[in-house]
Amino acid sequence: AQSVTQPDIHITVSEGASLELRCNYSYGATPYLFWYVQSPGQGLQLLLKYFSGDTLVQGIKGFEAEFKRSQSSFNLRKPSVHWSDAAEYFCAVGAYGNKLVFGAGTILRVKS
Amino acid sequence: EAGVAQSPRYKIIEKRQSVAFWCNPISGHATLYWYQQILGQGPKLLIQFQNNGVVDDSQLPKDRFSAERLKGVDSTLKIQPAKLEDSAVYLCASSLTRDTEAFFGQGTRLTVV
Numbered sequence: 437a438q439s440v441t442q443p444d445i446h447i448t449v450s451e452g453a454s455l456e457l458r459c460n461y462s463y464g465a466t467p468y469l470f471w472y473v474q475s476p477g478q479g480l481q482l483l484l485k486y487f488s489g490d491t492l493v494q495g496i497k498g499f500e501a502e503f504k505r506s507q508s509s510f511n512l513r514k515p516s517v518h519w520s521d522a523a524e525y526f527c528a529v530g531a532y533g534n535k536l537v538f539g540a541g542t543i544l545r546v547k548s
Numbered sequence: 549e550a551g552v553a554q555s556p557r558y559k560i561i562e563k564r565q566s567v568a569f570w571c572n573p574i575s576g577h578a579t580l581y582w583y584q585q586i587l588g589q590g591p592k593l594l595i596q597f598q599n600n601g602v603v604d605d606s607q608l609p610k611d612r613f614s615a616e617r618l619k620g621v622d623s624t625l626k627i628q629p630a631k632l633e634d635s636a637v638y639l640c641a642s643s644l645t646r647d648t649e650a651f652f653g654q655g656t657r658l659t660v661v
Contacts, residue, residue, distance in 0.1 A: 535604055
């Protein structure tokens with residue numbers, strides 16, 4: 437069965453600084469990988485997804501993620517964080533049929 | 549394009565009472581999902597519909613939870629009787645097909661006291 441680990445429960449970065457959120461997954465085959473963002477009281481918004489092909493994936497809001505099969509990782513990055521990026525971020529792994537298994541999430545705080 | 553609509557947004561009930569949540573997916577989306585998100589955890593899939601048929605309900609506590617998607621459009625999720633541990637946000641999502649992007653509603657926050 438697939439599983440996702442997000443090692444960092446909270447991360448605080450300064451506005452303008454770079455960001456990397458970690459995600460490790462366990463899955464028996466090539467996974468579908470996703471990053472979602474959730475603002476307080478809101479639903480989940482898809483930032484980016486990896487199905488196949490180029491292992492560096494570009495998403496919305498200036499985010500990117502890199503799939504590293506050897507490390508079973510799919511870390512999310514952003515070169516310069518804005519205050520509006522403060523939210524909770526979820527990594528998810530899916531099989532065919534889009535049954536997603538989510539990590540526990542990482543809460544991002546941005547300090548000015 | 550209208551998004552996934554859910555109601556109510558908030559609900560407070562006493563344990564052993566029943567409650568129902570409603571979801572209207574994006575028009576034309578064949579696949580509909582209900583997720584449970586307990587505070588401090590990621591969402592967990594409860595049930596997945598393809599049109600009006602159930603694809604996966606392996607994590608649905610069937611002794612108290614039920615869901616239906618009549619006519620393959622709107623869906624309702626019911627809990628009867630509710631327990632304290634059912635306090636969570638219930639998220640509905642829909643996708644065009646089973647292997648395309650899922651769009652999430654804002655969720656219903658349930659508090660069982």
